[in-house]
Amino acid sequence: MARHFAQTGRPAQGSDSARAARRRWCVALVVWLCVIWGHSLLAGPESSAESGLVVGLLRPVFAAVGVTDPDLMSLAVRKTAHFTEYLVLGVIVANNCRVRQIRGWRACLLTAACVAVPLIDELGIQARVPGRSGNMTDVGIDSAGFTVGTLLAWLRIHRKSCN
Numbered sequence: 001m002a003r004h005f006a007q008t009g010r011p012a013q014g015s016d017s018a019r020a021a022r023r024r025w026c027v028a029l030v031v032w033l034c035v036i037w038g039h040s041l042l043a044g045p046e047s048s049a050e051s052g053l054v055v056g057l058l059r060p061v062f063a064a065v066g067v068t069d070p071d072l073m074s075l076a077v078r079k080t081a082h083f084t085e086y087l088v089l090g091v092i093v094a095n096n097c098r099v100r101q102i103r104g105w106r107a108c109l110l111t112a113a114c115v116a117v118p119l120i121d122e123l124g125i126q127a128r129v130p131g132r133s134g135n136m137t138d139v140g141i142d143s144a145g146f147t148v149g150t151l152l153a154w155l156r157i158h159r160k161s162c163n
Contacts, residue, residue, distance in 0.1 A: 029096055032085075083144060087149035090149025091149045093146075094111075
């Protein structure tokens with residue numbers, strides 16, 4: 001196993017450190033899905049209050065770039081939150097593929113299956129929560145964030161393996 005690490009720069013698939021890495025990334029995936037879907041379960045007023053808190057914190061930043069409309073600030077915060085939640089999910093999924101050595105078409109298939117996550121989020125959860133609605137635009141924003149996160153993680157992984 002030490003020879004494998006010296007040759008590849010990563011632990012052998014069956015080593016204790018590889019199992020620990022697989023466990024950590026699996027836990028990260030489950031926890032992050034709970035974070036995403038937990039936010040989706042917030043009723044409209046609670047979700048708006050959460051966004052309002054962030055808008056309040058970022059008001060000086062918005063003012064510095066000339067944005068003064070509270071509705072526009074709220075929209076920017078909400079859509080950025082969507083994008084960021086799914087960017088993190090993309091990083092987690094890519095790292096799960098890495099530690100499980102899932103490559104090629106299987107990695108592409110797993111990544112494509114993750115499109116179900118924003119669909120479940122928007123159409124399965126938010127569409128049924130009082131004061132919320134499912135929005136296909138948000139599915140697009142979520143998918144874009146997921147794609148960027150996956151690409152960033154794969155670029156980092158590839159860069160590390162080339163060194």
